[in-house]
Amino acid sequence: MLTALLYGVLASSGLLIGAVIGLVTAPPRRLVAAVVAFGSGVLVSALTFELMEEAFTEGSPAFTIGGFLLGAVIYVVPDVLLERMAARSPRREGRDPQDVVAGAQQIPQTPEQATVSGVALLVGAALNGIPENAAIGIGLVADGQRLALVLLGAVFLGNVPGSMSSAVGMAKEGRSPAYILAAWGIVAGASPLATVIGYSLLSGLSSNLTAALLALAAGAILAMLADTMMPEAFQNGGPLVALATAVGFACAFLLSHLTG
Numbered sequence: 001m002l003t004a005l006l007y008g009v010l011a012s013s014g015l016l017i018g019a020v021i022g023l024v025t026a027p028p029r030r031l032v033a034a035v036v037a038f039g040s041g042v043l044v045s046a047l048t049f050e051l052m053e054e055a056f057t058e059g060s061p062a063f064t065i066g067g068f069l070l071g072a073v074i075y076v077v078p079d080v081l082l083e084r085m086a087a088r089s090p091r092r093e094g095r096d097p098q099d100v101v102a103g104a105q106q107i108p109q110t111p112e113q114a115t116v117s118g119v120a121l122l123v124g125a126a127l128n129g130i131p132e133n134a135a136i137g138i139g140l141v142a143d144g145q146r147l148a149l150v151l152l153g154a155v156f157l158g159n160v161p162g163s164m165s166s167a168v169g170m171a172k173e174g175r176s177p178a179y180i181l182a183a184w185g186i187v188a189g190a191s192p193l194a195t196v197i198g199y200s201l202l203s204g205l206s207s208n209l210t211a212a213l214l215a216l217a218a219g220a221i222l223a224m225l226a227d228t229m230m231p232e233a234f235q236n237g238g239p240l241v242a243l244a245t246a247v248g249f250a251c252a253f254l255l256s257h258l259t260g
Helices: 001-025 029-058 059-087 111-173 177-202 209-257
Strands: none
Touching: 001 059, 001 111, 001 177, 029 059, 029 111, 029 209, 059 111, 059 209, 111 209, 177 209
């Protein structure tokens, strides 16, 4: 249990590191997009060659594919609700912190709109981190520290660019540095709980249910990538982000084999 908590804390530390970088620097949009694309490639490699591969090894194809699709659905349903909440603010176009209307700081909004939008942003950030951290805990039980270590590296590398770009978007909306750091501090503090829960849930389960949970985490991560990180990277960086995605994928793939 303590090992799962430690792995969760290390992976989540990337959220605070990225948020601080986004606040103290003014990185060019293309650079931010490239870093986000790199993180996307890292996570695609991890969910493909680690989570799904391990799931197929552990259980039947039916449980694996069923869990994978269920994970995507579990992510998408609350994501749609959060997007509607965030859109109630005239400064926003969606739930993601990057979906900011041009000149947002000059657009008036009521305290209620600001509160609802802020809650949606906070819960949305937590929603993005839950499947990743849960996957680390699941990996600890399913395949020992090798799988968990690969996932730890992948999630950390994905967290840094994700929170960095989000902090930049939240600042453009007019959120204060204290608010941004507090928000990401809450997410970084809560995410390790997902690692512990993932570790606890998997203990003593059958091989088919183990496979389903591994695949569920993979499906939720892929849905998150398709919904947030990849569209954002392409919108801000253009076609060149494809190269950054490939580099991220290659780095995670190499890490997987070096630790194997």
